[in-house]
Amino acid sequence: MEEYILQMKNISKSFPGVKALDRVNLNIKPGTVHALMGENGAGKSTLMKCLFGIYRMDEGEIIFNGEKVDITNTADALSRGIAMVQQEQTPILDRSIAENIFLGRFPTKKYGPLEVIDHTKLYAETDRLLKEVNMDFDSRVKLSSLSVSQMQSVEIAKAVSADAKLVIMDEPTSSLTENEVEGLFEIINKLRDNGVSIIYISHKMEEILQISDEVSIMRDGVYVGTWPAKELTTDLIIKRMVGRELTNRFPPRNNVPGEVIFEVENFTSIDPKSFKNVSFNLREGEILGIGGLVGAQRTELMEAIFGIRHIVTGKVTYKGEVLKIKRPRDAITKGIALLTEDRRATGIFGVLSVADNVGIASLDNYLDYNFVLNNKALEKVVNENIEKMSIKTPSSKTQIKSLSGGNQQKVIIGRWLANNPDVLILDEPTRGIDVGAKYEIYSIIVDLAKQGKSIIMISSEMPELIGMSDRIMVMCEGKVSGFVEGENATQENIMSLATKFM
């Protein structure tokens, strides 16, 4: 048996204006979980895309299964036994779960010369797979009816079922909740026991140390090194990733919550399965965390407050004024902002520049004569925010779709900072963001609170929720199950509230 299932040697890849990979090496042993780490924009996804045949590398060599290979497209990669869960989900919303999973390798049966799709087998296989990933869904259900995290589970099921020798997982857990993560780890362990290798990319330190055998680290497109996971600690990884020490995960919270300025009363969705009778309030300069399991309807609630979803009852009072919010614009003009959960669907403008993506929500503030855009002033604010968020981009004119996932997320956060709202609602703000940058974002959030802005933060990462919130509202099955003061918050009491009505 070979020592390595995969060897990538001296891989380089440039995009206009960036050298994304500079002679990177990576060796993967059979039957191991190999974590790949690095800051946002370090080149992790690019390296994996070169391996999976989505990009062609400029130079370098790939030896897979003892044989030098030239992978020109994904079909090629798949046929060699490489499967991948992409960082950016690629679901086909209008087709069934089964079709999504078996796309490209449908089971067929033959009637003479006719080759017909074997639907019975297709659905049976899918149902079996879904059970494996703990999803009790009908395999005929359209993907569009699933939540982001359920779609992610489908993506994982798809990669896992490909019978691959090597499975690449690019931030598979960024939209999964704890339960689902555990399920994923079970699957990974099963795969490993069967001799499958896994390349695992994540920004979540705990996961890395828990699941991986070896860890490779990249920085700015350059390979830093590989270490056995046993020899590593979170601090060591961070140091090697970022190049400096990072002593605290959270900045000191020295904001002082003031008066109640924002009140939500009796919010009930028109969808009977969604949130019901939700009431809460928010103080000036307060960071209100919102916890709960997937399906707790936190996102739906916030979107409803913001005018994206419809309600049957509910009232929002802001600084004593009852707001009539029919569409997001109404909320924004009142100084309320929402960073949405699904970056791709409701966040980025793929073909537009980074600058336009940052500036779009703030145009009202930069009008001369109420009509002509003051492009200079706008540009200044945009550039400030690009800098503040340390967005890694060749220029502010670059199309956002060519940025790394984490940097796209930073751009959208930058958009709402530029807008300078008084109430900022953040739905999973640090999804896909590296540890170093997370700290910076936390600092910004605390800073905003100190300036008297109010923050609502939905997060499925318990430590983040506990570390950042003045107060935590926990939801379960669409209802508020309780509030926990920041200092009293523990994983246990949040969990018990999150499962209160189950």
Next chain:
Amino acid sequence: NSGTTDQAEAPATDETTEETTGETIKVGVSIYKFDDNFMTLYREEIDSYFKTLDDGNTYEVTIQDGKNDQAEQTNQIDAFIQQGYDVLIINLVQSTSAATVIDKCADAGIPCIFINREPEEADMNLYDGQDYEGKYTYVGADARQSGKFQGELIADLENKGDLNGDGVLQYIMIVGDPENVDAKYRTEFSISQYLEVSGNEVEKLDEQRGDWDQAKGQEITANALVKFGDAIEVVFANNDAMALGASQAIAAAGRTVGEDIYLVGVDALEEAKQLVKDGEMTGTVLNDHIGQSHTAVDAAVKAVKGEKLEKYYWVDYVKVTSDTVDDFLN
């Protein structure tokens, strides 16, 4: 080969009058739309007739497609003028745009022969008493006549087309394209002439536009035959293409032209003549593209040579019936 005689007072080109040996004369032709059946025959005849001229001059003929778009055609005329063409033969897209074209040509001093679509009378008189008078003309057939002939084709039948003998002619009309003068006149005068000649009443069962298109002719007739059944006595089609489509529908409905229905068109397309001969069409009207194109070319040549043109050259339509069709067949 065509059985017609040139009834137009075609200006004869007299080769002895001018000693213009070896000159190259650029002739610009713009046809309103290239895929019009009739104008295709027409333009081909223009081209080939120029080739047969042997007065020592070389005629360089450029034919453009107006694409049924007056703006486009105006651009083409501008370009012709810009390139220093010697004479233009213009089949206007929009007859009302004649004034603009005449002005352009007059400015450039280039003679202009309008064909097929007749400009307004006022426009034809625009340069009366000025230099440019006699340098532009209209060569065409009187569209009213084609309509009248259609009416006569039916009125001249023994039963005047009135199959059920109620003294009323029940008919359907398939209109070309309402914006086209030919369509308008044929629709109008076929009936008015019928009324006049036959003394019968008429009843219009249906009038639909078929855009000169054979497929539409078929569908319209098929629908009408379902709806009105035996009530239909005559199908008037503004052109032969639609009449041919109609004849398909008539045959498919188990009706027989000449026995329980009549069908007339205009253009005398080859197949229409065949059908007339075989009795599957009652008659058609020859739009004499040979006569018209030759007259137009002769006028152009005359104008180039500096001779004064008349304001109008008329070429007659000819009725084609089963009795006369043999004269027209190839």
Next chain:
Amino acid sequence: MESNKIKDFLENNAIIILLFALVVYVGLTQDGFLTMTNFFNIASNVSPRFLIALGVSGCLITKGTDLSAGRLVGLGGVLSCTLLQRVDYADKFFPNLPELPIIVVFLAVILLTGFFGLLNGIVISYLNVPPFLTTLGMQTIVYGINLVYSGATPLGGLRRDYTQIASAGINIGLPQPIKYLLIIAVVVGVFFWFLYNKTRHGKYMYAIGGNEHAAEVSGVNTVAAKLRIYSLAGVMYGFAGFLLAAKSGGASVNLGLGYELEAIAACTIGGVSTTGGIGTVPGILLGVLVFELLKTCMQFLRIDTSWQYIVQGLVIIIAVALDIRKYTAKK
């Protein structure tokens, strides 16, 4: 609750109900509408258009379009006519052409139009030219070729055995024979239904329309799929042209003008999504029916031609506006 169900039913079947109401109204007020003859008549009009719509549907489902459809119908029709004229016809296009077997001509026609379809596919998938432009360019090119080939002469004098395809049918003891055109439409419709639902090609097509990148990374050969789709579309246009020429007893370069827009509209009315990934064969049939029935009904109702345009436009918009409600999810 009950009223809700009725509302749901109305919303989900808006177009069918509209169509049904129209047919009932015209049927009750106008003689001759609800007859077998009229049924076959409408079926014959629907048949070629259904083929064209089916052809273009694949392009639409994969987020493309095909504006060359109409002109390819024209080319198919003209080619058929030039090769299937009566031997004794005076104005024969190829004076010395012997009598060719119809099937040979048919194959030649669909091969040729299929080839142009393939070219569309190649330009779209290899040169990355947007489908709108590719097929608009192809529309112009095909028209030019047809002009050059036919010299814009109208073609007639077709052989009876050829025109019979459009007018005759199989006698199965009914008062009227079942028209071949109807049978062809059914067979082709079933074929497409099978292709779209039961084969890998169909699934790939929907996947490409839903998310081309996803299809690509799942190992679907998107290039090959598109080549198949556009070629098949070309074949269908040729087929339709072949039938239309037989039906109207002749053809000229104008044949098929504007059919592409009608076909695309019919598909969209029938629920094929302009943003890709969605569309069914029964839906497409429904869309084509809306168009053709509406035309026939208006003629029966003796609506003035100018007004017919207005009514047709309004009905399209209203039908789709009603229908679309079932897709626009209430959030």
Next chain:
Amino acid sequence: MESNKIKDFLENNAIIILLFALVVYVGLTQDGFLTMTNFFNIASNVSPRFLIALGVSGCLITKGTDLSAGRLVGLGGVLSCTLLQRVDYADKFFPNLPELPIIVVFLAVILLTGFFGLLNGIVISYLNVPPFLTTLGMQTIVYGINLVYSGATPLGGLRRDYTQIASAGINIGLPQPIKYLLIIAVVVGVFFWFLYNKTRHGKYMYAIGGNEHAAEVSGVNTVAAKLRIYSLAGVMYGFAGFLLAAKSGGASVNLGLGYELEAIAACTIGGVSTTGGIGTVPGILLGVLVFELLKTCMQFLRIDTSWQYIVQGLVIIIAVALDIRKYTAKK
């Protein structure tokens, strides 16, 4: 490196280079091409088409389309003509109409077509009917209205002060006066450039094209933006119709037929993305120029008309195939 730069330059400017080569070739071989008269001729041809293309560009950039463009041009032209005939013209449409101020007629025309544009916008954004179908329906409706209004009579006998708008110009001491049409094109072009780059509306438009959901969430009133876009488009069509009728000295219901496809094609050639979010005013101008220059050049080169179609189709496809290389990400 050097050769790479040249290659990059060629790739990034493929269309301009192609166009330039064409102009130089025709200019050198054909008399009269490189003259001021011809320049103004071409400018006059380009001007109305440029307006139409600008109008439709907003719809395209927001992932929509506007197929009603051509028919609205026709309606605008016909309305202008009916209201601006010579008082003494024998065949006057409104025999008793007094001489109206041109500006009043102009405003009436653009208001009317702008209103139809607004209707498009309303149907698209409130009733959620796909733009393709909405505007196809509107195309048919507007044509019907025009038929009913004008009775399909061709209109002529225009007042000289009206036709002058298209033929005359401002004398600034050059051998020839600068045509009003050219000036109009420049002014409107600058206006659109300003609108697209210097106003909130412009940014919103691109944002909607880039991701409509995200735009809505970022505080863009997408409904209002679309209403503005489609209304403005309608206004531009009326404007173009007004000019075109003056230019050709008359109008009929057929005016503008098929202009929408040419305009959309011109936009796409000029880099307006069919998938939304991308497009610039200079690019659109370039696209229109490609079309118009090509036509004029072919006429100067005396290419047979049937072949002109073939050449035009090929050039469109090739130009875009070359041009698209700068957008297609290298793997």
